Amino acid sequence: MESLAEALGGWLAKLLRLEGPVVALLARVVTIAGALLLTVIAYRALSHLIDRLLRPLEGAADYSQKAQRARTLGPLLKSAALYLLAFLALVVVLREVGIDIQAILVSAGVVGLAIGLGAQSLIKDVITGFFLLFEGLIAVGDVIEVGNTVGTVEAIGLRVTQLRTLNGALRVVPNGELTQFANYNRGWARAVVDIGIAWEEDVRRALGALEAVGRRWAEESRQALEPPQIQGIVRFGDAEVILRLQVKVLPAQRFEIENELRRRILEEFRAGGIREPKKIFHVVQERAGGTA
Numbered sequence: 318m319e320s321l322a323e324a325l326g327g328w329l330a331k332l333l334r335l336e337g338p339v340v341a342l343l344a345r346v347v348t349i350a351g352a353l354l355l356t357v358i359a360y361r362a363l364s365h366l367i368d369r370l371l372r373p374l375e376g377a378a379d380y381s382q383k384a385q386r387a388r389t390l391g392p393l394l395k396s397a398a399l400y401l402l403a404f405l406a407l408v409v410v411l412r413e414v415g416i417d418i419q420a421i422l423v424s425a426g427v428v429g430l431a432i433g434l435g436a437q438s439l440i441k442d443v444i445t446g447f448f449l450l451f452e453g454l455i456a457v458g459d460v461i462e463v464g465n466t467v468g469t470v471e472a473i474g475l476r477v478t479q480l481r482t483l484n485g486a487l488r489v490v491p492n493g494e495l496t497q498f499a500n501y502n503r504g505w506a507r508a509v510v511d512i513g514i515a516w517e518e519d520v521r522r523a524l525g526a527l528e529a530v531g532r533r534w535a536e537e538s539r540q541a542l543e544p545p546q547i548q549g550i551v552r553f554g555d556a557e558v559i560l561r562l563q564v565k566v567l568p569a570q571r572f573e574i575e576n577e578l579r580r581r582i583l584e585e586f587r588a589g590g591i592r593e594p595k596k597i598f599h600v601v602q603e604r605a606g607g608t609a
Contacts, residue, residue: 352409356402363398367391390450393474446475446492455495459502460568463490505542506568510578513557515592520558523591524549527562530581540566540574557594 371391449455450473459470461480466488468480478495480488514523524547531545545564552559562582566574586593 348413349410352406352413356406360395360399360402363402364395367394367398392472393450396474441493442476442491445495446473446478449473449478449492449495450475455498455500456502459500461501462499463495466490501571502568504568505565506571507563508566508571508574508578509561509563510575510582511551511559511561512579512582512586513554513559513594514586515594516556516558518558518591520550520560522589523560523586526585526589526591527560527582530578530585531562531564534578534581535564538574538577540570542566554594 368391371394455461455470455473455478457470457473460467461470463480466480466482468482468488470478471481471487472479474492476492478490478492480490482488512527514520528545528547531547535541535545541564543565545562548561548563550558551561562578564574564578585591
């Protein structure tokens, strides 16, 4: 069975009345150019199809969740389609220039096996990334905590995940490290505010002020999923008593609500004359022969 280049060469020879090597060369050039053009067209068509399949319906009850998933899976599926089409185009090009594809594939298999034995961490990253994406454990826009790092997910690939930390730094995390993490955008979160008062202050009065702040905020903002709770005294410091207010909220609103509650509590305490703890300075004097 004749190849595409041979068939195209015969057609060009009849059309242009060319003979010999010129026909073969021209046929290969046209074949390669056609393969590259078809790759570009196919990629654009697949990208459009992926966007349409992942685009959620306007007004749907789970619109925001599906839109978030589309932002997560869309770039990954487009990249996979691009790599696949580029590989197929490369096979066509190599075949037309006379390179033995089967020999390359056999050699690539042997080399790939050798590389795979020394790239187990890479394989682990890819497998973990696959399950993270298709099980929907994280998505673009989620706020997650990995180790001691808290950040917003900006991109998820099969090998790495990109996090934008609170101070603006971009951290690239191998997916193999995402075996244990906290996702603050799933279900609900708890906004927790700890506030310190001086030892000599009336704890009952301070707790009453905390309760009043929480109640007014919940009535005005309508952001609380449950009524705010006053946990009371949670610990003691050198010169302070630590009180805690907590409330169940939507994950994406947690940090904003904590900041708002801190501001309101500070204003309430100052208006009511509830004193902040005093700072204690420890002075160490050095003496000859030892420390006093």
